[in-house]
Amino acid sequence: MDANELKNYAKSKGADLIGIAPIERFAGLSAEKNPLSIFPECKSVIVVGRRVLRGALRGVEEGTNFHSTYSTFGYKWLEDNFLARTTYDLTCHIETQGFEAVPLFGYAEDGMPTGAPVASGKPAPNVIVDLDFAAHAAGLGELGLGGFFITPEYGIRQRFALILTDAKLMTDMVMDKNICGSCEACIKVCPFKAIDKSKMKKSGDGEVSISSATVDYSICASCPNGAMQGPGRGSRPDRLAAICGRTCMVKLEEAGKSSNKFENKFRKRSAWILDGFKRPVSPEDMPDASDLGCSKQYAKRK
Numbered sequence: 586m587d588a589n590e591l592k593n594y595a596k597s598k599g600a601d602l603i604g605i606a607p608i609e610r611f612a613g614l615s616a617e618k619n620p621l622s623i624f625p626e627c628k629s630v631i632v633v634g635r636r637v638l639r640g641a642l643r644g645v646e647e648g649t650n651f652h653s654t655y656s657t658f659g660y661k662w663l664e665d666n667f668l669a670r671t672t673y674d675l676t677c678h679i680e681t682q683g684f685e686a687v688p689l690f691g692y693a694e695d696g697m698p699t700g701a702p703v704a705s706g707k708p709a710p711n712v713i714v715d716l717d718f719a720a721h722a723a724g725l726g727e728l729g730l731g732g733f734f735i736t737p738e739y740g741i742r743q744r745f746a747l748i749l750t751d752a753k754l755m756t757d758m759v760m761d762k763n764i765c766g767s768c769e770a771c772i773k774v775c776p777f778k779a780i781d782k783s784k785m786k787k788s789g790d791g792e793v794s795i796s797s798a799t800v801d802y803s804i805c806a807s808c809p810n811g812a813m814q815g816p817g818r819g820s821r822p823d824r825l826a827a828i829c830g831r832t833c834m835v836k837l838e839e840a841g842k843s844s845n846k847f848e849n850k851f852r853k854r855s856a857w858i859l860d861g862f863k864r865p866v867s868p869e870d871m872p873d874a875s876d877l878g879c880s881k882q883y884a885k886r887k
Contacts, residue, residue, distance in 0.1 A: 586682045588755040591675070595633060598674040599667065602634030602736060602743060604723030604757045611722065613790030616708040618694070618715040620749050624687050629754040630714075630747060632723040633675060635668045637742040637825065639851065642834075645811045645826045648857045655826045661815050664690065664744050672746040684752035691716040691745040695802060696820025718788045720745050721795050724757030727764055728795040731771030731780055733825070733833055735764045740834050740843040741825060759793060770836045771829040772798065776858055776866065779804040780829065800824075809859040828858055 588605055595603045608620065608627050616622045620630055641659035644650025672688045679686040694713035702709045717728045725745075726736035733741040737760075772780045784799040802821050805812050811827035824830050835852045837843050860866050 586679070586684060586752045586754060591631075591679070591754065594678050595671065595675045599635060599671040600633050600675070601636045602632075602725055602738065602745075604632045604720070604725040605754050606630045606632070606719065606722035606724070607756045610759075610793045611718075613793065614715055614718060614788065617712060618718070618788070619712070620714050620719075620747075622708050622712040623689070623714070624685075624749040624751070626685075626751045627687075627749040628751050629756065630719055630723065630749055631675070631754075632720050632725055632745055632747055633668070633672050634720075634725065634736070634743045634745045635663060635671060636739050636845070637663065637744060639742065639845075639847065642742075642826055642831060642851075646831055646851065646856075647854075651811070651813070651826075655811075656813055659826065660744075660813060660823055664746075664815075668744050668746050672748060676748055679748065679750055679752065682752070684750050686752075687749040689714060689747040689749065691719075691747060692818050693821040694819065697818075714747055715788050716745055716747070718793075718795050719747055722759060722789075722793050724759055727760060727762045728797050729765035729771075729833065730767045730769065730782065730798050731829060731833055732797045732800045733771070733830060735837065735842075737764060737842070737844060739845050740764075740837040741830055742834065742843075742845075764837070764842050766836075766840065766842075768836055771833045774832045774856070774858075775829050776810070776860060777804050777808060779808070807861070809861075809863045810857075828856060832856065 592603050611619055620627050637659045641655045644654035676686040676688045697711055697713055700710045717734050720734055729735045735741055779801045780798050782798040785796050786799050787794055787796040805824055806822045808827055812822045812824050814822050858866050
């Protein structure tokens, strides 16, 4: 099966991004996150992406519309309908070529159902493949300091799904880490100090690995500044539309690090921020965390 033909077919079905990684790049992942736990005969891991429209974030940026813009077209429908259809069509195409293909949603493992191992030596279901690692291994971009996956095309604005196949395909090169400038804007703008750069986390081995600051998702889950929870996605909230994600997007665009260009800048007015009591606070004069309506555990992170 020809990889270029496969990529062209995926784009004809709506894919904005597609990359292919050989299964050997996943050798450093634990069984609980490894594609081989799901498909032991897997030869190639295909990562398919569809963009999050910049306009889908407009209502959140203005603080006036969350659910009929971003929550629908940038998050739940984008994953469950648009990206899922592209992934399904591509999976069907692979199987018409005589190769098995396993489609997977790109979800995080936090809070997802965990059962009992069915045999000695097998990881407990459900195995959730490390999506950020897979996207990096497939040559699509890098994991930024604040925990957002960044591509040179759309910055943080994309959703990914996976396809595991026993077809041996021509693969893509892993990108060098050169998009995220570690400006710490995402860290500084978080009113609850949920991103801790003093505690870096890493996945993979030295040859293919990703790392980012530790994010306390239990704090993000109650963030009123654009973080959202999707049904069936475990306990990890989505942060792309939150103040940290939107600020990262702004900084990447200002630095010219996304090729999807626009006539006008995204942030036209001062960003709005709510404290833990959902009271407006000024981002230009951010008070101490203890004054943001946070619990004592939040204040200690300041």
